[in-house]
Ligand SMILES: [Zn+2]
């Protein structure tokens with residue numbers, strides 16, 4: 097999507113949030129949720145982004161493809177809708193790691209930035225390490241734990257999914273492997 101379209105989408109979302117008010121609104125105010133702004137950047141800051149509101153999910157992925165994309169034991173993602181998201185500065189380069197899968201990175205410093213897959217239209221999955229404040233959105237689950245590296249374990253009590261949490265999938269377990 098060209099940058100100007102993204103900016104237009106972001107301002108449309110802001111306009112919608114501004115008009116969503118009134119005594120009929122129940123639960124957390126949409127205006128308030130949209131007012132949450134999260135920023136992130138690559139290591140050299142050639143690329144900066146922001147998204148408004150809450151992410152759809154925050155997950156660790158243990159699959160081999162993600163492991164190779166970030167050259168680390170695990171990749172942690174923040175899933176946001178494209179209409180929440182815009183670049184503030186620069187735009188990343190793209191590598192198509194498999195058909196329909198785009199991986200975004202900074203062409204200057206090499207930082208992995210994001211993932212977009214045809215299986216998740218209208219979403220961008222940002223790498224957690226790019227967040228300005230990593231404490232802002234803690235992870236909520238683990239995906240593809242069947243591909244998790246043997247020597248790697250995290251002692252959180254989050255649900256672990258064999259693949260993803262989509263289509264009503266049930267977690268394999270919650271918390272670390274027994275004996276880990
Ligand atoms: Zn950079």
Ligand SMILES: [Zn+2]
Nearest residue numbers: 157158159162
């Ligand atoms: Zn993965």
